[in-house]
Amino acid sequence: MIVRTALVEGDPLNLLQGFLGEVSKLAVDSETGGVEVFVGVVKGRVAGVRVEKLVYTAYGEVASRVLERIAREEGERFGLEAVAIFHRVGEVKPGEATVVIAAAGRGREEVNKATRAMIDRVKKEAPIFKLEVREDGEYWVLGDETRVKRSRS
Amino acid sequence: MRVYIKAYGLLGDHVKEGFYEFREGATVKEVIESILPESIRGRFSVSVFVNGEAATGERVLREGDRVVLLPPSSGG
Numbered sequence: 001m002i003v004r005t006a007l008v009e010g011d012p013l014n015l016l017q018g019f020l021g022e023v024s025k026l027a028v029d030s031e032t033g034g035v036e037v038f039v040g041v042v043k044g045r046v047a048g049v050r051v052e053k054l055v056y057t058a059y060g061e062v063a064s065r066v067l068e069r070i071a072r073e074e075g076e077r078f079g080l081e082a083v084a085i086f087h088r089v090g091e092v093k094p095g096e097a098t099v100v101i102a103a104a105g106r107g108r109e110e111v112n113k114a115t116r117a118m119i120d121r122v123k124k125e126a127p128i129f130k131l132e133v134r135e136d137g138e139y140w141v142l143g144d145e146t147r148v149k150r151s152r153s
Numbered sequence: 154m155r156v157y158i159k160a161y162g163l164l165g166d167h168v169k170e171g172f173y174e175f176r177e178g179a180t181v182k183e184v185i186e187s188i189l190p191e192s193i194r195g196r197f198s199v200s201v202f203v204n205g206e207a208a209t210g211e212r213v214l215r216e217g218d219r220v221v222l223l224p225p226s227s228g229g
Binding site (some may be wrong): 003040056058059061063064066087098099117119123124125126127128130133138139142143144148150151152153 | 161162163165166167179188199200205221222223224225226227229
């Protein structure tokens with residue numbers, strides 16, 4: 001199974017093309033029949049309030065290990081041929097990609113389930129933290145989408 | 154003893170990164186109670202890593218340990 005994961009400061013979509021190229025080569029001599037790709041993007045508005053940007057920080061050494069573990073475990077669970085998780089760190093503007101998750105396997109059912117499982121786990125398990133900078137202030141976004149207005153001691 | 158502490162996300166707004174002085178044999182729990190305001194401790198779960206490995210509150214710290222404090226994750 002091909003497993004590709006990364007925390008990236010640039011556009012994670014740039015890594016997708018290389019992954020799809022690997023899948024294409026793999027499919028030539030395997031039963032790989034489909035690839036599903038989930039791309040998270042920054043919302044320009046939240047509850048009607050304009051969002052200026054998101055700022056992602058990560059506990060890098062552990063976050064990298066967690067992304068790799070999630071990809072490998074879900075890939076094995078659903079019998080996939082290739083999986084990828086590329087997550088952005090740093091500042092991201094509305095409309096830009098925050099995360100790219102891809103799964104390649106024999107059919108659409110398993111790749112669909114795998115991509116959903118991977119994004120759910122990334123939100124909960126990877127030590128990655130999201131600050132939402134909005135026109136009405138700065139908010140830390142927690143995994144359950146709770147927003148906490150930023151305050152400093 | 155001196156322990157290096159770094160906090161991420163919303164915890165980082167309340168804990169300055171750097172070396173802190175604690176008594177010999179201090180535990181992770183004591184460190185958290187010492188440096189994180191109660192209003193934050195009581196409101197959010199805090200995960201801890203020591204030298205890159207997950208640690209519980211009972212973990213006894215040593216000189217030079219690197220402690221990382223993490224709030225709930227919010228990737229994606």
